[in-house]
Amino acid sequence: MSMFGSLYRRLILNHPVIALSVFVLLLIIASLRLDHFRLDASAESLVLENDRSLEQYRTINQRFTTSDDFLIVTYTPDHDLFTEQGLASLRALRDELEQVDAVGSTNSILNVPLLHSPNLSLNTVDEEILTIDGDGVPPLEAREALLDSPLYPNLLISNDSRTTAIQVNLPTPPEYFERLAERQAARDAVTGPHTTESARQTLADTEARFLALTEALDARRDATIDQVRAIIERHSEHANIHLGGVPMIVADMIRFIQNDISTFGVGVLVFLLLTLAIIFRQWRWVVIPILCCGFTVWLVIGYLGWAEWPVTVISSNFVSLLLIMTLSLTIHLIVRYREFQHDEPGAEPQQTLERTIAAMIKPCFYMAVTTIVAFGSLTFSGIRPVIDFGWMMTIGLTVAFLITFLVFPLLLRVLPPPIDARVTSNRRPLTDLFASATEHHGTLVLTVSLILAVLCAWGVSRLTVENSFIDYFKPDTEIHQGMIVIDDRLGGTTPLDVIITDDPAPETNGFDDPFASDCDPFVDDCGDEEHRDTWYTYQKMERLTQVHQYLDSLPETGKVLSISTTLDLLAQINEGQPLDALQLAFVPAAVPDDLTDTLLTPYISEHHDQARFSIRLLETSPDLRRQQLLDRIQTHLTQEMGFSEDQVLFTGMTVMYNNMLQSLFDSQIKTIGAVFLAIMAMFLLLFRSLKLALIGMAPNLLAAGSVLGLMGWLGIPLDMMTITVAAITVGIAVDDTIHYIHRFKVEFAKDRKYVATMHRCHRSIGRAMSYTSITIIAGFSILVLSNFIPTIYFGLFTGFAMLMALLGALTLLPKLILLFKPFGAEA
Known part of the structure; x- marks a missing residue:
């Protein structure tokens, strides 16, 4: 250690200007790619690593010529919609939306076919199709036609005909x-054991091209949404208009997070500045910690820019966490420096600084390593954004430790702080009251901790792994209000597809002619080459209708579309009579070509023997539990309706998001015991005592359990943001535990008296812990002003975690040390 200290002194402390100049050069290099730092909220950022659901989602969309890449503009006029003036106002809005460059087309009540005419039949359907735009259908007649159709109500028009929707299609x-295909082929080429350098270079090139394209498409999407919003604003004087759709949800999530990073990043820094100024009352102890925090974030963001490593919704909190960790390290150094100033007021500043570094580098190193272990558990989640979050925090904590013990001392060498009058006083700090309470009311501390542990366990058992997108946004935001309108009046928000694959062809028992058997090819699947691949038999359509009716009966589902909807529409055309077996067989020929992409191909793929049910889930439903819903549908289709498990496939954003949530639960909650075992192993390595390691685990378990238990009691579900609170809490609680135990060990060696040592620790390291906690709680309290609910939860639970970690380290931890005496007998 002395050789390291000598080298550290000669290279760093003795040449502060040169060392700071080198560091400034490093900051300049990092800043060259700060503009490459970006947020990613694409579908891939919300799914599991190598999740087949994303590939299936893309395949099904191409197979059935469908897409979720559209915006929904809800339109509720102040006056009656179905008047000449009302339809003219809607047409003006639609026409402006169609002029936006990225818009491919629009669907609305103005251009959809009105399959409602006195002369309309299956034989005349091709000639008698009318539209409001093309045929000047009277408004009231158009209203009747739309509401009588099984296709449009609760989709393009509300059941009370007060609200309608314009679907703005954004073709990919x-x-x-x-x-995408190039990138997948390049990835496949490097998966083998004999990967060549040229294959790796090809992958890097294709990844870069794909990234450039997606960034361009994201920029175009954001610009399109801004244009659509501007158009809506111009038409909102006489109508209530809202915007919705998956692209808007993605864009708004990114926008809220970007605003939080910039606006609240500045706000948090201001709060930290004020709190540090109130606590230390010296400008150096305000500026230097803030500079260290800023340098840490700067370097990490610069590295992410150079590596072209995007930040996702989950990992966007890494900036706030780096502020916490860096500030914690610097405050511990500040308090220790001021303690040495108190002990030896006449010592040279450099000597005081060297003593501070020597005293604090070991516990701070232990703290950094153990916290890295806590966040490192995230790398085993199987979810790319969570894995990235774990690695970012690992890199960030390493940078924070290096900044604290390289840049912080250099800044003190350049700006040596004078002795504060309060440093030389012997006032009893507030933290010593906790020592007195622990000394005289230790039984109460243990009793309260035990009761709290029971309540925490009960709260954790009440946790659910679920959340609706609508719960991410405050009620007064446009996106929240738009989702409510879409759910209540226009059939639901979140897409879910159920795909049914046809049965394998049954055996023909040697009969080549189906008419020579008892099988009617217009009713049943006879198994011959000519008919076995068709869905349009009476038997199959009857089963699909039963599936449709079941899906439509579920309380969590809104609008359900399938081939059954088309058959209902054709039955309406057929004078209200259901199609017979012969008419069913000729449905593909009876539907006009210009309606095939609307009525047939989105629901039936003859080539792939698949039928599709398009479902919109109600995000506002209080009973929405995605995994339970999928399990219930799977059970009904396989056990009640006789489909095999291989025949039923779920796809869509709902499935991918649910897969991510379930994996988060498995990797973080069910394996949190493994995380604590890893920390336990670190404690054994650091403290070389099983008894001390077990004692050190107690406040960590209580702090993590308190946060998760509180979420359970409040009914706040675990989702992609709140699930990481467990790892964050463990990382925070570990810091206080390590610092306190290390200081207790040092102080105990002076007189080997446990109670006296506890009081000294509370007056020294306890003060540093309290300063850290107060500063962070105050700084992160500003996050409650965000419009993004996960950001609010992050701020609240981070503050609560800091409070519980502090209370545990100042009460439960010292009481257990006094009780079990892990450092040996007293003198």
Whole structure:
């Protein structure tokens, strides 16, 4: 250690200006790619690593010529919609939306076919189709036609006809799928054991091209949404208009997070500045810690920019956490420095600084390593954004430790702080009251801790792994209000597809002619090459109708569309009579070509023997539990309706998001015991005592359990943001435990008296712990002003975690040390 100290002194402390100049050069290099730092909220950022659901989602969309890449504009006029003036106002809005560059087309009540006419039948359907735009259908007649259709109510028009919707289609360019296929082929080429350097270079090039394309498409999407919002604003004088759709949800999530990073990043820094100024009352102890925090974030963001490593919704909190960790390290150094100033007021500043570094580098190193272990558990989650979050925190904590013990001392060498008059006083700090309470009311501390542990366990058992997108946004935000309108009046928000694959062809028992058997090819699947691949038999359509009716009966589902909807529509055309077996067989020929993409191909793929049910889930439903819903549908289709498990496939954003949530639960909650075992092993390595390691685990378990238990009691579900609170809490609680135990060990060696040592620790390291906690709680309290609910939860639970970790380290931890005497007998 002395050789390291000598080298550290000669290279760093004795040449502060040169060392700081080198560091400034490093900051300049990092800043060259700060503009490459970006947020990613694409579908891939919300799914599991190598999750087949994303590939299936893309395949099904291409197979059934469908897409979720559209915006929904809800339109509720102040006056009656179905008047000449009302439809003219809607048409003006629609026409402006169609002029936006990225918009491919729009669907609305103005251009959809009104399959409602006195002369309309299956034989005349091709000639008698009318539209409001093309045929000047009277408004009231159009209203009747739309409401009588099984297709449009609760989709393009509300059941009370007061609200309608314009679907603004944003087609994905073919180039995207070409680049996607190139990237997948390049990835497959490097998975083998004999990967060549040229294959790796090809992958890097294709990844770069795909990234450039997705960034361009994201920028175009954001610009399109801004244009649509501007158009809506111009038409909102006489109508209540809202915007919705998956692209808007993604764009708004990114926008809220970007605003939080910038606006609340500045706000948090201001709060930290004020709190540090109130606590230390010296400008150096305000500026230097803030500079260290800023340098840490700067370097990490610069590295992410150079590595072109995007930040996702989950990992966006890493900036706030780096502020916490860096500030914690610097405050511990500040308090220790001021303690040495108190002990030897006449010592040279450099000597005081060297003593501070020597005293604090070991516990701070232990703290950094153990916290890295806590966050390192995230890398085993199987979810790419969570894995990235774990690695970012690992890198960030390493940078924070280096900044604290390189840049912080250099700044003190350049700006040596004078002795504060309060440092030389012998006032009893507030933290010593906790020592007195622990000394005289230790039994009460243990009793309260035990009761709290029981309540925590009960609260953890009440946790659920679920959340609705609508719960991410405050009620007064446009996106929240739009989701409510879409759910209540227009059939639901979140897409879910149920795919049914046809049965394998049954055996023909040697009969080549189906008419020579008892099988009617227009009713049943006879198994011959000519008919076995068709869905349009009476038997199959009857089963699909039963599936449709079941899905539509579920309280969590809104609008359900399938081939059954088309058959209901054709039955309405057929004078209200259901189609017979012969008419069913000729449905593909009876539907006009210009309606095939609306009525048939979105629901039936003859080539792949698959039928699709398009479902919109009600995000506002209080009973929405995605995993339970999927399990219930799977059970009904396989056990009640006789489909095999291989025949039923779920896909869509609902499935991918649910897969991520379930994996988060498995990896973080069910394996949190493994995380604590890893920390336990670190404690054994650091303290070389099983008894001390067990004692050190107690406040960590209580702090983590308190946060999760509180979420359970309050009914706040675990989702992609709140699930990481467990790892964050463990990382925070571990810091206080390590610092306190290390200081207790040092102080105990002076007189080997446990109670006296406890009081000294509370007056020294306890003060540093309290300063850290107060500063962070005050700084992160500003996050409650965010419009993004996960950011609010993050701020609240981070503050609560700091409070519980502090209370545990100042009461339960010292009481257990006094009780079990892990450092040996007293003198």
